[in-house]
Amino acid sequence: MAKKKDEKQKHVSVVTKKSLQFFEEYINNPSPTGFEYPGQKLWLDYLKPYIDESFIDNYGTAVGVINPKAEYRVVIEAHADEISWFVNYITNDGLIYVIRNGGSDHQIAPSKRVNIHTDNGLVKAVFGWPAIHTRGAGEKEEAPALKNIFLDCGCTTKEEVEALGVHVGCVITYEDEFMVLNDRYYVGRALDNRAGGFMIAEVARLLKENKQKLPFALYIVNSVQEEIGLRGAEMIAHRIKPHVAIVTDVTHDTSTPMINKITQGDLACGKGPVVSYAPAVQTNLNKLLIETAEKNDIPFQRQASSRSTGTDTDAFAYSNGGVPSALISLPLRYMHTTVEMIHKEDVDNVISLIYHSLLNIKKDHDFKYNK
Numbered sequence: 001m002a003k004k005k006d007e008k009q010k011h012v013s014v015v016t017k018k019s020l021q022f023f024e025e026y027i028n029n030p031s032p033t034g035f036e037y038p039g040q041k042l043w044l045d046y047l048k049p050y051i052d053e054s055f056i057d058n059y060g061t062a063v064g065v066i067n068p069k070a071e072y073r074v075v076i077e078a079h080a081d082e083i084s085w086f087v088n089y090i091t092n093d094g095l096i097y098v099i100r101n102g103g104s105d106h107q108i109a110p111s112k113r114v115n116i117h118t119d120n121g122l123v124k125a126v127f128g129w130p131a132i133h134t135r136g137a138g139e140k141e142e143a144p145a146l147k148n149i150f151l152d153c154g155c156t157t158k159e160e161v162e163a164l165g166v167h168v169g170c171v172i173t174y175e176d177e178f179m180v181l182n183d184r185y186y187v188g189r190a191l192d193n194r195a196g197g198f199m200i201a202e203v204a205r206l207l208k209e210n211k212q213k214l215p216f217a218l219y220i221v222n223s224v225q226e227e228i229g230l231r232g233a234e235m236i237a238h239r240i241k242p243h244v245a246i247v248t249d250v251t252h253d254t255s256t257p258m259i260n261k262i263t264q265g266d267l268a269c270g271k272g273p274v275v276s277y278a279p280a281v282q283t284n285l286n287k288l289l290i291e292t293a294e295k296n297d298i299p300f301q302r303q304a305s306s307r308s309t310g311t312d313t314d315a316f317a318y319s320n321g322g323v324p325s326a327l328i329s330l331p332l333r334y335m336h337t338t339v340e341m342i343h344k345e346d347v348d349n350v351i352s353l354i355y356h357s358l359l360n361i362k363k364d365h366d367f368k369y370n371k
């Protein structure tokens, strides 16, 4: 029988006013793949009161550690980088063609405002597009593609563009910023996956504020370069050599138009964290997550992945001779656009699920299938 409405547990917010302030600042700060370091500094500054020590590796992956002396090492991880563009070709009349840095979407580019990152600071530009009037009525319309989208930074010669500090290899991010929609959703660019970085930092905050003592070392890891192939996680997994890894990233809400549930599964914002079934996800660790959710009345959804999960989970799982790894995903609408949307309650629930799962991991926990 379905629960009556008044029997439904009232949601208690985990994110505080102060942590939300950090989240907004963190989202508004650009963090393009390969150039994440200013964001990593922001993140570590927020995390510092809740950890014992920290380090940053050669490519910028930031790590906070609790109980660094313990032998058994548990990782909670999210990726820090956001998709962006690279300046690839500047024309003689001062227009700029781009290539992708990560899975940037050509379809949403026209008419967007951007920041070009230069040694002289940010240079403003716009993705121009031919007017509807000039496109020839009745003709087949050309769709935006990498070969025809271009930036206009207000210059009419290549020399003028270069004088602004723009050169081939400068990265480009959208200027869209954080907002709250209907007091229910957080909206912004690159919530994929700085929401993850935020959530693992919140787990550290809860551990500290609730005075929880863990029987293992906890590594809170904000990895670089996920969007181009899980590279930061590969590097840091090798360095930490963890015994367990719990990864958090975003996944698709499939309840909006033009998404096929038959191929993409049935997931929605507001219905809770998503646990994954995939060969890289270690079943006994996954069971621990699910039992934790059930015991603590945390709603959750399920997703299956053919072969790999496409997240840093794979990088941890297949490192160091095999590390028991699992994935807790945050449902998100409109991935890789500038208006990514996540549900406030899902954010709270992912934080709670990671937090309570950590409390269920024992000293020297053995996740092997056959003992």
Ligand SMILES: [Zn+2]
Pocket: 192, 193, 227, 336
């Ligand atoms: Zn992504």
